[in-house]
Amino acid sequence: MSKWRTFKRNLFPKIGPIVYVLARAIGMTQRIKPVGWERYEKGESTVIFAGWHGCTFLFATFLRNKKLFAIISNSKDGELQNFIFRKFGFETIRGSSGRDGVKALIEAIKTLRGGKSMAFTPDGPRGPSGVVQEGIMTMAQKSGALIVPVGSSARHRWRARSWDRYMIPKPFSSAVVVFGDPIEVPVDANKEEMEQLRLKVEAAIHRMAAEAERHVGRDGDKA
Numbered sequence: 001m002s003k004w005r006t007f008k009r010n011l012f013p014k015i016g017p018i019v020y021v022l023a024r025a026i027g028m029t030q031r032i033k034p035v036g037w038e039r040y041e042k043g044e045s046t047v048i049f050a051g052w053h054g055c056t057f058l059f060a061t062f063l064r065n066k067k068l069f070a071i072i073s074n075s076k077d078g079e080l081q082n083f084i085f086r087k088f089g090f091e092t093i094r095g096s097s098g099r100d101g102v103k104a105l106i107e108a109i110k111t112l113r114g115g116k117s118m119a120f121t122p123d124g125p126r127g128p129s130g131v132v133q134e135g136i137m138t139m140a141q142k143s144g145a146l147i148v149p150v151g152s153s154a155r156h157r158w159r160a161r162s163w164d165r166y167m168i169p170k171p172f173s174s175a176v177v178v179f180g181d182p183i184e185v186p187v188d189a190n191k192e193e194m195e196q197l198r199l200k201v202e203a204a205i206h207r208m209a210a211e212a213e214r215h216v217g218r219d220g221d222k223a
Contacts, residue, residue: 015080016079016080016083016084017083019080019084020083020084020087023057023061023084024087024088025171026057026168026169026170026171027057027061027064029171029172029173030058030061030154030169030172030173030175031172031173031174031175032058032061032062032175032176032177033174033175033176033177033215034062034176034177034179035176035177035178035179035211035212035215036178036179036180037177037179039179040148040179043067043117045146045182046112046115046116046117046143046144046145046146047117047118047145047146047147047148047182048112048117048118048119048120048136048139048140048145048146048147048148049063049068049117049118049119049120049148049150049179050120050121050122050132050136050147050148050149050150050201050205051119051121051149051150051151051152051205051208051209052121052122052123052129052130052151052164052205052209053121053123053124053125053127053129053164053166054129054162054164054165054166054167055151055152055153055167055209056121056166057166057167057168057169058152058153058154058167058169058175058177059119059150059152059177060084060085060088060090060119061088062152062177063090063119064088064089064090065088065089066089067089067091067116067117068090068091068116068117068118068119069090069091069092069093069108069111069116069117069118069119070085070090070091070092070093070118070119070120071092071093071094071095071096071104071108071118071120072085072092072093072094072096073094073095073096073124073125074094074095074096074100075096075125077125078094078096078125082094090119091116093107093108093111095107096124096125101135105135105138105139108139108143109138109139109142109143112139112143112144112145113143113144117145118139118145120136120139122135122136122201122202122205123164124164126163127163127164128163129163129164129165130202130205130206131202132198132199132201132202132205134194134198136201137185137194137197137198137201140183140184140185141185141186141187141189141194142187144187146182146183146184147182147183147184147185147201148179148180148181148182148183149179149180149181149183149201149204149205149207149208150177150178150179150180150205150208151177151178151180151205151207151208151209151210151211151212151213152175152176152177152178152209152212153167153175153176153209153212153213153215153216153218154167154169154170154173154174154175154216155173155174155175155216155217155218156169156170156173156174157169157170157173158170174216175216176212176215176216177212178208178211178212178215179208180204180205180207180208181204183197183200183201183204185197
């Protein structure tokens, strides 16, 4: 085991509570404006809220304690994320690749068929950023759940130097979470139709992300 892996194994269980307190404190100062949420707040349909991995801070902050499920990686980084998401009121399903990924996918489909909705990052956990992977498409097709594209942004924020350029809003920033129109994935869709739908979902999330940027008065990271 590498020194870095050993370091993460020993450190992450200790810093989880600290990171949660910091995240919760920053989240409580955010003036988050929901756009389009009124269509989904009653929970009348089973949906998968889909937003980019780099924007999960606002995504999770707004959707906290709404009885949603989330898939969290089984990696050591995932241990920290799992702790925070559960503290935020999410139910979690563990797994992201290999056998664990298949098990997580099957469990997610069963959960959705049972009428529970999910929050999901279709470009995670390793990217490429802003590209929808096949997992969410399979989940929607096999369960009948609708995919809801989501974008979020904060006027004042930090960006991490990570693959997803993770966004952390600064305290007391104005912020927005934008919910788009639901997208259905027919159970009988063939391979070509699934690819077209995947591209449709990807484009829709990008549109919601751009709309969120406009709502807070930014033009990407140029503002």
